Amino acid sequence: MLVIRQSFKGNNCERVCLVATAVVQCRSASRLLWRPHTAKHAHDCSLRLIRPSARKFTTGCRAALATEVQRPLEGSDQRPLHSRPEDQAETSTSAPTQGRLQLIVGPMFAGKTTRLIAEIHALVPGVRFAAVKSDKDVRYGTCSEFLPNTQRPNGSLHTHNGHSQVCYALPTLKHMRQLDDYEKLQAIFIDEGHFFEDLKEFCDCAVDHERKHVFVAGIDSDFQRNSIGQIADLFPRCDELHPLS
Numbered sequence: 001m002l003v004i005r006q007s008f009k010g011n012n013c014e015r016v017c018l019v020a021t022a023v024v025q026c027r028s029a030s031r032l033l034w035r036p037h038t039a040k041h042a043h044d045c046s047l048r049l050i051r052p053s054a055r056k057f058t059t060g061c062r063a064a065l066a067t068e069v070q071r072p073l074e075g076s077d078q079r080p081l082h083s084r085p086e087d088q089a090e091t092s093t094s095a096p097t098q099g100r101l102q103l104i105v106g107p108m109f110a111g112k113t114t115r116l117i118a119e120i121h122a123l124v125p126g127v128r129f130a131a132v133k134s135d136k137d138v139r140y141g142t143c144s145e146f147l148p149n150t151q152r153p154n155g156s157l158h159t160h161n162g163h164s165q166v167c168y169a170l171p172t173l174k175h176m177r178q179l180d181d182y183e184k185l186q187a188i189f190i191d192e193g194h195f196f197e198d199l200k201e202f203c204d205c206a207v208d209h210e211r212k213h214v215f216v217a218g219i220d221s222d223f224q225r226n227s228i229g230q231i232a233d234l235f236p237r238c239d240e241l242h243p244l245s
């Protein structure tokens with residue numbers, strides 16, 4: 001087990017902002033963090049990043065580290081996050097006390113949409129949520145235009161092995177705010193996040209100001225191994241990173 005702690009100075013005070021716990025069998029943990037699917041030994045490792053951000057710094061860092069040290073780390077933990085006792089407090093039907101950003105990244109066919117749908121199924125009953133994907137992704141049929149007057153979901157998340165979940169298919173994430181019950185939403189599940197030009201701005205607002213629990217799934221690089229969309233901008237912002245390969 002490798003525990004990495006990094007501290008750096010914020011504007012006013014020093015914060016320990018990054019705690020990464022990793023089971024690694026290769027030399028470069030940072031390489032694995034950002035490009036798990038291109039790492040030579042990606043299949044031999046599981047890695048979980050916890051970033052207790054400024055939002056919950058005081059207790060978050062110590063609690064996260066304690067939780068992580070107690071958590072069995074062997075293999076890759078594919079349990080949906082909501083089924084983990086330590087995350088239950090975040091998913092009660094009452095309004096969450098703080099926002100949370102969880103990022104699921106990996107190449108195509110890695111299981112990102114499958115994981116996103118599993119997280120939705122694992123929600124505590126009664127939690128108000130919405131799923132959204134980019135309307136640019138028309139591989140499994142075209143989506144009809146979202147009509148704010150009907151408020152009906154106009155698309156679906158599709159996995160490559162045939163599972164689906166009703167969702168909104170939108171050109172930008174700010175369209176989410178046209179939903180009548182947007183303010184009441186506690187959790188938002190975003191698929192194909194790399195296609196949204198307002199991904200970073202939306203997540204900052206939804207998590208930090210509106211205290212929502214946001215999941216984002218997307219590819220972190222294009223076929224030429226260049227960064228794509230704003231997924232990479234979410235790495236330093238996310239509370240949990242789930243790299244798939």
Ligand SMILES: Nc1ncnc2c1ncn2[C@@H]1O[C@H](COP(=O)(O)OP(=O)(O)O)[C@@H](O)[C@H]1O
Pocket residue numbers: 106107108109110111112113114115158159160161
């Ligand atoms: N070439 C393929 N054709 C069809 N299904 C595939 C293929 N490769 C993987 N799968 C299946 O698709 C699942 C992953 O699909 P999905 O969750 O949609 O991945 P992602 O969202 O990362 O592209 C895998 O668990 C596997 O069962």
Ligand SMILES: Cc1cn([C@H]2C[C@H](O)[C@@H](COP(=O)(O)O)O2)c(=O)[nH]c1=O
Pocket residue numbers: 107108109110112113137139192218219221222223224
């Ligand atoms: C690698 C790569 C992918 N895309 C597009 C193709 C698909 O619409 C999505 C990936 O979807 P998946 O759920 O991960 O299968 O991204 C692209 O536009 N450019 C690329 O280089």
